[in-house]
Amino acid sequence: MLVLNLRRQISLQNGLSLCKRNSAMNQNIYQFLHRSKLPTYYFQKSLPRLPIPKLPLTIARFLAAVQPIIDQEEYDRTVRITADFLRGDGAELQQLLRNHDKLNSHSSYISKPWFDMYLSDRSPLPLNYNPLLIMKHDPLKENQDQLLRATNLVISSMRFWRSLQAGLLEPEIYHLNAKKSDTESFRKIMRFVPQRVATYAAYAFKAFPLDMSQYNRLFGVSRIPGKGKDSLVQNKNSKHILVIRGGNLYSVDVLDERGNIEKPDVILRRLQNVLIQADSYGAATVPIGPLTAIHRDEWATLRQYLADNIGGGENKQLLETEVDAALFCLCLDTPDSPIYSEENVVPLIKNLLAGDGINRWFDKSISLIVTADGTAAVNFEHSWGDGVAVLRYFNEIYVETIKNAFAKPGTTLPDAENINGVRPIKLKTDEIIESAVKKAITNNNHIMEQFNVNMLKFPHINKGICKRLGVSPDAIMQISFQVAYKRAFNDYVGTYESCSTAAFRHGRTETVRPCTMATKRVCESLERKQLDLNELFSLIKQCSIVHSELTKNAAMGQGFDRHLFALRHQAELHGKRVHGLYESDAYAKINHNIISTSTLASDALLAGAFGPVVRDGLGIAYSIQNDYCGAIVSSYEKQRNGKEFVDSLETAFCDISNILEKVSNYT
Template identity: 75%
Template sequence: MYSIMMAINLRRHNPLISNLILCKRNLSGQSDYQFLQHSNLPTYYFQKSLPRLPIPKLKLTTSRFLAAVQPILDQKEYDRTVRILSDFLIGDGVELQALLQKYDNLNSHTSYISEPWFDMYLRDRNPLPLNYNPLLIMKHDTKKAYQDQLLRATNLVISSMRFWRSLQADLLEPEIYHLSAKKSDTQGFKNIMRLVPERIATYAAYAFKAFPLDMSQYKQLFGVSRIPGKGKDSLVQNENSKHILVLRAGNLYSVDVLDEEGNIENPDVILGRLHTVVKNSDANGSSTVPIGTLTSINRDEWANLRKYLTDNIGGENKRLLEREIDAALFCLCLDSNNSPRYSEENFVPLLKDLLAGDGTNRWFDKSVSLIVTADGTAAVNFEHSWGDGVAVLRYFNEIFEETTNNAFAKPSIIVNDTEKIKCVRLIKLKTDTFVENAVQKAILKNKHIMHQLNINTLKYPELNKDICKALGLSPDAIMQLSFQLAYKRAFNDYVGTYESCSTAAFRHGRTETVRPCTMATKRVCDNLERSLAKQPHLSELYALIKQCSLVHTELTKQAAMGQGFDRHLFALRYQAKLHGKELPAIYESEAYAKINHNIISTSTLSSDALLAGSFGPVVRDGLGIAYSIQNDYCGAIVSSYENERNGKEFVDCLQTAFRDISSILKHFLK
C-alpha cells in the first residue's frame, strides 16, 4: 500500500489531497484511519479518456425494435408496426436523428442520454418508495457480537466516511471491469498505467482486456438530496458537510461524524453519539409528527408541503431542512425494537419494511440511506435519479467487506458520549394541524399500499451457474428464459420485459435495456409443453435453449456497447418534444406502448455481500423480479400488487420452469 506522501507526490496538481490529508491517526494497529484506500492510480485517472456513448444508426434501432416487439404482438399489429417504421426511417426519424446528432456534438463533455435521463427521473411525480428506490440487504456479520445494532451502525458509518474521504482525495481505486483479472488486476498493470497519459489511458487499458468504467456518479453518493419541486425535482449537494442525518422512531437528528478539520471522529466518539440518539429518542418516545413520511408521497404534494413548512410556518424550518437534512452526507435509519427482525424462514416482513414500510423512520430523498435494524441487519435504500447500481454496489461491497473483516469499533469499545449536546442536534421542525394531518394521511396510505404489496420468494438449488457454464450457456439467459416460461404458464401470454444493463463503459453512460422476451424464448416456451419424456424432443429443446443463450448474450453485448434501441428511441422522442415537433406515429403505436409497459421488470446483482435485494413493480399490473444465480442455487424475490398480478402463481410456475429446464440441461451434462 502506498503512503499518503507518495500519493501527494503523484498528484501535486490536485488541491483536494493536500487539503484533506492533514491528519493521520493510528488506531488499534491500523495505518491511516482516515482513508479506505490509497490507490496509486488516481480515482478519475481514466475519466477523460472514456469513449463517448455512441448514437446507434437509425436503421439498426428500428430493426432491433421490430425484433423485440414481434413476440408480444399479433401478426396484424406487427405488420402495422413495420409500415410505421418504414415511414419513420425516411421521414421524421431522419430529422430527429440529425437533431440528436447536433445535440450530441454540442455536448461533447457528456452523453446524449445523460440530461434526458435525469430529466425523466426528476419530472416523474410518483412517490419514490416502490416506484424508484431499490433495496440492498447486507449479509450478517458471522461474528455475533458485531451484529449489535449500534456497533454495526458505527462501523458502517466509519467505513462510509473512509470511502467518501478516499473518493474526495482521489485515492479510491478506479472502477475497472477486468476481463482477464490475472493479467490486469495486478500491481504491474497499475505501474504501467501510471506511465500512460490520462488522455489515452482507457485505450491503453483495453490492451490488457481491462475496461475502465465511468465514475462521474460516485461524487453524488454523499451529501446529495432530491428536493421536491412543482413539476420537477432538483438535486442539491453539499460536499463540505461534517454530519449525517440519523432517524430513530421518526425523530430526526443531525450527528457530526467529522471533526472541524474534516477528519473522521474516533470510533468511541461516533458510537457515543449514536448511543445518545437512541437514548434520547427512546426516552422521549416516537415522534408524533414523523416528517420523513412526507418524502414517501407524490412529489408535487410533497413540494407543496415543503414550501408550506418553509414559507407559511417559517421559523427555523428552512434552515433545518437545508442545513441539517439536505446537506447531510447520508441518512442513517436506526430502527426500533418494534420493527421486523430477520428470519430465515420468513423474511418477507423485513423485506417490505426495509423496501418502503410506513415511511415513518425514513428520509427517502437522500441519495443513500443506511438502515440498521434492532438485530443488526443492515441495508441500503437509495434514491435512483442521481445514479445507478454500479456506484452503489461498489460502495455497498466496500463497506461490507471492511466492517466484517476489519472493523474499527470492537465489542470491547467504551462509549464516549462527551460533547453530545453540541454534536448531536435534535431537528425539530415546526408544524401545525395542516402538516400533522398530511403526515397521518401519508402513514395510512403507506400502510394501505404495503398491505397490497405481495412479495414471494423462491430458492432453487437444482439449477445453478455451474450447470450453465459446464454447457457453455449464459446463466443470465437461462434465468430470463425461466421467467418467460413461468409467465406463459401462469398467464398464457408474452409481455414487455425489462432487464437493465449498465453503459458505464462510456463517459456519463447510464443504462440500456435488454429485452429478454425474444422469438427464441417464445419457441422454447411453445415447444416445452410437449412431453419431456421423448428423447428426440429433448434434443430439439436443448438446441432451442442454446439458441436462446446465444440471442440473449448478443442482446446483452449490444446493450453494454450502447447499441440497444430503448435509449435511442427515448432520446429521439426527447428531441421531438424539445423542438416542439409532433410526435411521430411510432410513439403513438400499440407496439411502443406494449414494449414500454414493462409487466416483467428484472434486475440482478452479483455480490458476495448481498443477502437479498428487492424493488417494486414498475407498473401496477407488473412483477418486480430481483434475481440471482450462484454456483449452488438460483432464486428470485418477486413483488406484485394484490388483485393486479398474482405473484404467488408466477413463483409457483417459476419453480416448475426451473425444474423442467434443469432436467433438460442435466440430461446433456457429460
C-alpha cells in the first residue's frame, strides 16, 4: 500500500511538473509571433549601400521626365540650365555628397535629409502625410465584434513587437523564386553563412533581403511638435498602449512587469473597462486629439503651453509617460461614427483618414482604429518610415487574427475588481486650450467638407490579361491615369509613383515618373483614333517597356529625384547658392505632383487612401488584382474635380481593356 501511494504521489508530481512545463511552453508560444531560425537583422550588416547615381545620368533622366509636361521653348531653356549645372555647381555638389556619404557608411545619403524634410514640414499630418490602410473583415462574424477584434489585434501587435525585439521575427526578404528560397533548406544553409556576406549569398537563391532599420520604430514612437521642426521620441520599454474612446484618453497596460503579453481575458477586460468608463463619462468636453491635426508650429506652441503652464507639471508628465511613450494608439470609435457600408464606403474612408480628429492622436507612429462594427484600420505617421514595414505588420496581424484568434466569443472575463492597468489620462485645460480645441475641430470639419473621395472598381482589366500579353500591370494602370487626366483636363502634369529602395541599407523611396513621351504618344493616338489595333497595342507595349525600366532604375537607386534633392541639401548645408536649375519652371512643374499615386497590393487590404500632395492635385491609391483593378481618388473641392477624373478613368479603362481583349483574342 505504501509503495502504491508512493507511486501515485510520484505520478501526481510528474503530472503537475508536466502541466507546468506545458503551461510554460504554451505561454512561451503565446509571447512570440515568429521563432525565426535566422535572426531578424541577419542580413542588415551586409546590405549594399544606396548608390549615388552618376550626375550626367541624373540630368538625362530629369530632362526625359520634364519633356512631356513642358513646351519646346521651356525644354530648350532647361537643357541649357542643366548643361551649366553639369559644368559648374553640379560637379562640386556631387563631390560634397560623395564625401558626406563616405563619412556615413552606416546609413544612406538620403536617410537624414529625408527625415529632416518630413520633420521640418509644418503642414498638418492628416491628409498631407498620414496614409490609411483598411483591413478586410474577419470571415467569422462573431469575431468581428469591436472588443474582440481590438483585443486580438492588440495581442497580435504585441506578438509581432516581442518577436522583433527578441530577434525572432523572420527577416524581410523578397523571394523572386519562393519555391527555391522561401524554404527550410534555404534558412539552414544561410545560418552557416557569415553575416557580413549573407545578403550576397542570398542573391544566389534569387532571394533579396530588404532593409529592416525602420521596423524598430513601429512601436513606442511619437512625433513631438517643435517650432520649425518636429522630433521623434521612442520608449522601447513601454508596457502600455494609448486607448481613445469618445476623445477620452486612457493608458492601458498590455505587457506585465516582466514584459510578457498579458493574457487575452485580461486585455479584453481592460479594453471593456475603457468602454464602460468612457461611455458612462460621455464624450470628452475638451478632447486634445484634434490639436494633433493642426499646423505643426501652432500645435508646438499649444503643447508647450499645455505641458508647462497648466497642471503644475502633471500635464507634462502625463504627455511624456502615458501618451508619447505608449507602444501605439488604439482608437475605439463610438457607434455614432461611420461604419462600413458596401454601397458607400466613402464616409468611413474620410473618417479613418482624418475625420474631425476627436478620437485620434495623429502623432503616434501607429494608430490602430476599430469602428463599432469591428472594421479595423491603420493610420500611420509617415516621417519615421515607409510602407514596407507598416504593410508587413498590417499583413501579419490580419492573418493571425483570422487564423489564430486568442480572444474568442464567450471568453470568461476576470471580475472587474481584480483588473487594474487602466489609467484615465486627465489633462488639465484652460480657456486657451478649450478655444484652440474648438477651433481645431471646426477647422478639421471644414477641411473634410472640402475633401472629396471618388472610387472606381473595373472588372475587365486584371493581372492575368496583362501577363498573357507581356505588359506590366502597373504600367497599364499608369497609362490609364495619364489618358484619364488628359481627357478630363487636357494637360500632362507632374506625376509621382512611389518606389521602395529597401534593397539597400537605410534606403527609403525613389520616385518613378510615369508621365513619359511614350505615355504621351498613347494618349494622343487614342484621341486621334487613326491607328489600327496592332499599332495601338505596340505603343502600349513600348510604354510598358519604358515604365518597367523606370521602375527598375528607381528600385536600384537610379532615379533622379532623390539625387537632385540631396545635391540641393549639400548646397544649403555648405552655405552655397542654390543653382538656377532648382528655380527653373521645369523643376517646379515636375515637383508640383498633381497626380500622386501609390499601389496597394495585399490580400489583407480592403481599401487604402491618402490625400493629394498639393491642393490642386489628386491622390490615387490603386490596385490591380487577379480579377479586377480599381482606384480610390482623393481631391479638394474647387481645386481639382476628382469625379470628373474618375469618370474619365472609367472610359480610359474601357478603351485600354478593349485593346487588350482584342489582341488577346488574336494571339
